[in-house]
Amino acid sequence: MVRRQAVATRFLGDIEMEDAIRQGCIEMCQEFHTTTLKLSNRFLAELERHNYVTPTSYLEMINTFKLLLGNKREQVTKVTNLLSSPSFCCCVTVD
Numbered sequence: 650m651v652r653r654q655a656v657a658t659r660f661l662g663d664i665e666m667e668d669a670i671r672q673g674c675i676e677m678c679q680e681f682h683t684t685t686l687k688l689s690n691r692f693l694a695e696l697e698r699h700n701y702v703t704p705t706s707y708l709e710m711i712n713t714f715k716l717l718l719g720n721k722r723e724q725v726t727k728v729t730n731l732l733s734s735p736s737f738c739c740c741v742t743v744d
Contacts, residue, residue, distance in 0.1 A: 650679065650683075653678075653679050653682060653683075653707065654675060654679060656704075656707065656708070656711070657674075657675040657678045657679060657711060658675055660708070660711045660712070660715070661674055661675060661678075661711065661714075661715070664715060664718065674714070678707075678710065678711055678714065681710060682702070682706075682707050682710065685702050685706075686702050688700075689701075689702050
């Protein structure tokens with residue numbers, strides 16, 4: 650658990666966000682990984698099928714989170730710039 654927290658802290662440390670939000674993201678990543686491990690064990694017990702959860706898959710999940718966060722931030726920035734530009738006209742008529 651401590652190692653997963655250290656890894657998440659290191660990999661999410663370069664993202665610009667408030668410390669409280671970063672801590673929440675670290676806890677979320679840990680919870681996802683822990684839950685996946687538990688479900689993989691259940692999957693093995695019930696269906697006798699292996700699903701491997703490795704340290705590499707934990708890193709891939711964190712990197713995917715970073716990628717998705719970056720993409721969403723870009724989308725929000727584009728929409729914000731569009732809506733705040735002088736060329737954007739929102740005309741509302743009231744009868």
